[in-house]
Amino acid sequence: MRLRRGGWALPLVVAASAWALASPARLPENPHAYMDAESACGGCHRMERDGEDWLLDPHIFVRPVGEICKGCHPDGEIGRSHPVDVDPYRKLGLKDLPEELPLQLTEGERDELMTCGTCHNPHIPRFSPQKLYTRQRPVEGVSSRYLTYFLRLRPDDPRDGLAPLCKSCHPRM
Secondary structure: OOOOOOOOHHHHHHHHHHHHHHOOOOOOOOOOHHHHOHHHHHHOEEEEEEOOEEEEEEEEEOOOHHHHHHOOOOOOOOOOOOOOOEOHHHHHOOOOOOOOOOOEEOOOOOOEEEOHHHHEOOOOOOEEOOOOOOOOOOOOOOOOOEEOOOEOOOOOOHHHOOHHHHOOOOOOO
């Protein structure tokens, strides 16, 4: 019996599908795990030599935070759900922001800009046993673990959803 050219594709797809269904779902590795290496700090943060050691200021960056994030996240992802590089004091007339929501200082000006890193901290755990919002589903293949989206402020009660974070700048929401 002769197989038509390309006749191997269907059995291969069936076998791969059966293997995938039989195997437990594997989560991709934490995309920010490389940041755990001390040698990676200088890729984002400005480091200064102090004798034998390096000093790091966690709020001073080698270039704008948005540019750093765009090194891995495409333009369509950055600022999709919220604008970045905004001065919340001028734009919204705010007096203060919670300490947990840092702004990036721009050199030579008073401007303090809201960046990706204002709401997201790439150094926090990727998963949490706590839901962020009521309808959030656990990560496939991992029971009772939910994505944190690296958010700096998370609700105490999932019924509040993202409101505690949003209300930090938009109190009338």
